[in-house]
Amino acid sequence: MIGVGKMGLAMAANMRRAGIQLVVYDISRKACEAAERLGCLVASSPRAVAEQTPTVLSVLPNDKILWDSTLSAEGIAAGLKSGGIHVSCSTVAPETSRKLAEKHKDFGHIFVGAPVFARPDGIAAKNGTWCLSGPSAGVEVAKKILQTTCSGIYEFGEDPGAANVVKLCGNFMIASAIESIGESLALAENNGLDREQVMKMFRETIFNCLIYKGYGNRVASRKHFQDVEHPGFALELGLKDIALVLETASKSSPQVPMPLASLLANRLTASKNLGRADQDWSAIGLHISEEAGVDVSEIVKNPRPE
Amino acid sequence: MIGVGKMGLAMAANMRRAGIQLVVYDISRKACEAAERLGCLVASSPRAVAEQTPTVLSVLPNDKILWDSTLSAEGIAAGLKSGGIHVSCSTVAPETSRKLAEKHKDFGHIFVGAPVFARPDGIAAKNGTWCLSGPSAGVEVAKKILQTTCSGIYEFGEDPGAANVVKLCGNFMIASAIESIGESLALAENNGLDREQVMKMFRETIFNCLIYKGYGNRVASRKHFQDVEHPGFALELGLKDIALVLETASKSSPQVPMPLASLLANRLTASKNLGRADQDWSAIGLHISEEAGVDVSEIVKNPRPE
Numbered sequence: 283m284i285g286v287g288k289m290g291l292a293m294a295a296n297m298r299r300a301g302i303q304l305v306v307y308d309i310s311r312k313a314c315e316a317a318e319r320l321g322c323l324v325a326s327s328p329r330a331v332a333e334q335t336p337t338v339l340s341v342l343p344n345d346k347i348l349w350d351s352t353l354s355a356e357g358i359a360a361g362l363k364s365g366g367i368h369v370s371c372s373t374v375a376p377e378t379s380r381k382l383a384e385k386h387k388d389f390g391h392i393f394v395g396a397p398v399f400a401r402p403d404g405i406a407a408k409n410g411t412w413c414l415s416g417p418s419a420g421v422e423v424a425k426k427i428l429q430t431t432c433s434g435i436y437e438f439g440e441d442p443g444a445a446n447v448v449k450l451c452g453n454f455m456i457a458s459a460i461e462s463i464g465e466s467l468a469l470a471e472n473n474g475l476d477r478e479q480v481m482k483m484f485r486e487t488i489f490n491c492l493i494y495k496g497y498g499n500r501v502a503s504r505k506h507f508q509d510v511e512h513p514g515f516a517l518e519l520g521l522k523d524i525a526l527v528l529e530t531a532s533k534s535s536p537q538v539p540m541p542l543a544s545l546l547a548n549r550l551t552a553s554k555n556l557g558r559a560d561q562d563w564s565a566i567g568l569h570i571s572e573e574a575g576v577d578v579s580e581i582v583k584n585p586r587p588e
Numbered sequence: 589m590i591g592v593g594k595m596g597l598a599m600a601a602n603m604r605r606a607g608i609q610l611v612v613y614d615i616s617r618k619a620c621e622a623a624e625r626l627g628c629l630v631a632s633s634p635r636a637v638a639e640q641t642p643t644v645l646s647v648l649p650n651d652k653i654l655w656d657s658t659l660s661a662e663g664i665a666a667g668l669k670s671g672g673i674h675v676s677c678s679t680v681a682p683e684t685s686r687k688l689a690e691k692h693k694d695f696g697h698i699f700v701g702a703p704v705f706a707r708p709d710g711i712a713a714k715n716g717t718w719c720l721s722g723p724s725a726g727v728e729v730a731k732k733i734l735q736t737t738c739s740g741i742y743e744f745g746e747d748p749g750a751a752n753v754v755k756l757c758g759n760f761m762i763a764s765a766i767e768s769i770g771e772s773l774a775l776a777e778n779n780g781l782d783r784e785q786v787m788k789m790f791r792e793t794i795f796n797c798l799i800y801k802g803y804g805n806r807v808a809s810r811k812h813f814q815d816v817e818h819p820g821f822a823l824e825l826g827l828k829d830i831a832l833v834l835e836t837a838s839k840s841s842p843q844v845p846m847p848l849a850s851l852l853a854n855r856l857t858a859s860k861n862l863g864r865a866d867q868d869w870s871a872i873g874l875h876i877s878e879e880a881g882v883d884v885s886e887i888v889k890n891p892r893p894e
Contacts, residue, residue: 376779399793399794411789411793411794413789434792434793436788436789438781438785438786439780439781441779441780443779444779444780444781447775447776447779447781448776448781448786448789450775451772451773451775451776451786451790452772452790452794454768454771454772454775455768455769455772455790455795456794458764458765458767458768459764459765459768461764461848462760462761462764462765462768462848463761465760465844465846465847465848465849466757466758466760466761467757468844468846469753469756469757469760469833469836469837469840469844469846470753470754470757472840472841472842472843472844473682473747473749473750473753473836473840474745474747474750475744475745475750475753475754479744480744480754480757482742483717483719483742483754484757484758484761486740487705487717487740487798488705488717488758488762488797488798488799489761489797489798489799490797490798491794491795491796491797491800492793492794492795492796493794493795494797527775530775530779531775534775534778534779534880535778536778536880536881536882537778537880537881538771538774538775538778538879538880539879539880540771540774540775541771541851542767542768542771542848542851543771545847545848545851573844573845574840574842574843574844574845575842575843576842
């Protein structure tokens with residue numbers, strides 16, 4: 283496994299429990315030590331990992347790091363034998379996956395796109411949804427490994443970028459739900475209603491699902507602080523994903539106008555510029571409240587809960 | 589009961605089954621006859637109904653009809669005795685409910701706002717969510733009657749307009765979900781993915797709730813036809829509700845900017861102008877597809893399923 287940050291480490295813990303041998307690499311020494319404590323072997327580079335295994339999983343934060351970790355001289359492609367499989371679990375542009383798949387093909391490798399809907403605490407509870415796409419031989423191997431760490435696996439055909447498209451669709455729909463909840467509760471609040479009481483009804487009835495329950499509570503109570511102990515999804519990463527959505531829309535054939543995605547990109551950008559890049563991305567709700575004339579200065583000053 | 593159209597009739601059927609005596613009025617002779625077949629008595633005006641009962645339910649299509657049916661010479665207010673209760677089940681502007689409550693107060697009546705999240709087929713299955721607000725004495729009576737026709741009742745305090753605010757919040761969130769699903773599936777489709785396969789994953793996992801299941805299927809399969817046998821919610825009525833959302837936002841204190849509601853109003857208006865006023869409001873998905881360069885002309889020509 284290349285990348286044993288929060289997500290990778292949670293996956294590695296489940297895989298170790300299932301009896302899978304793991305060799306890992308991470309640029310952070312601390313991350314490697316945490317993996318070592320799970321019984322993983324540590325190698326000195328992505329290439330050194332790939333030389334020791336027929337299947338490499340990468341769990342990396344963005345397109346550039348995935349690209350470099352795959353194609354540099356000390357990268358995965360240089361170490362993997364012919365017939366080897368690279369399962370990429372990162373949320374990246376579909377185009378990045380397609381190009382990496384081409385490069386791997388030149389080496390005789392198989393590339394599988396395998397992004398996941400889950401936070402590290404979800405992975406720890408084996409509660410996540412994986413989207414897989416790529417050559418079926420690779421997808422079959424990826425499924426066997428990933429089913430040790432999750433509840434649901436969905437396949438989307440041979441295009442190695444397809445799973446990333448689905449992941450972007452999902453993150454766009456999540457951000458849309460947050461915006462919708464935020465505007466809705468601002469309307470309720472400025473008409474004298476209690477935000478949490480209104481949200482309670484919706485999450486118990488017509489919007490009784492994971493996204494509205496989790497983000498509904500955050501937006502209603504304006505609790506957006508996130509760090510390792512308060513799991514969330516950083517607004518900065520959310521902005522990156524919505525930017526990827528719009529980039530993918532503009533590279534689609536035909537191109538796809540996505541006015542709601544544009545609205546979200548503006549909302550997330552404004553929220554980042556207001557100093558909320560490190561909060562959970564539901565913090566766009568604060569901007570909605572500010573625009574509605576609600577005084578949220580205390581929460582803005584002290585976002586960290588007691 | 590004033591108004592025994594599709595919704596009123598479904599409610600009346602449940603109430604009759606629970607042993608409640610009903611006197612009804614509807615402007616349509618056919619509607620009155622259908623109610624008569626359920627064992628309801630038919631009166632000649634809203635006033636004539638109100639003269640025979642301490643509690644009137646109105647189930648009317650819009651603000652103007654509710655206003656006239658309440659305050660005209662042959663209206664509810666003229667017939668109801670002092671201490672009588674008017675339970676208004678329509679989706680109208682919160683301001684309309686507040687003004688009607690004031691007028692009723694002058695007569696010594698109690699007004700209760702009681703909009704519902706359900707279609708007639710949902711009511712028939714006793715599957716609906718009622719939002720109630722108004723003086724507690726009236727809310728208690730309304731609850732006793734309405735629990736014969738539904739699964740969930742939520743109370744939102746004394747303001748007679750509050751329940752209507754919540755109803756508008758909900759309809760706004762539903763329309764937002766439809767737009768989000770539509771843009772998302774357009775991105776998926778123009779990247780070679782199957783719309784229904786992508787939606788299947790979302791409705792089985794992170795968006796596993798009534799709204800995403802129902803509208804997700806409609807948008808994915810582009811089935812937007814609706815009439816009495818194919819239950820839906822007419823796009824024209826959806827546009828009316830989103831217009832009410834924006835009107836309420838602009839009359840709130842402070843006013844509430846709702847950029848997503850504005851986007852939806854434009855989308856629904858365009859769809860109406862394209863001749864889809866009578867289809868289910870998920871038909872905004874067709875406009876999203878058209879804008880994404882997808883040929884949906886066959887569905888536009890023949891929206892009615894086989």
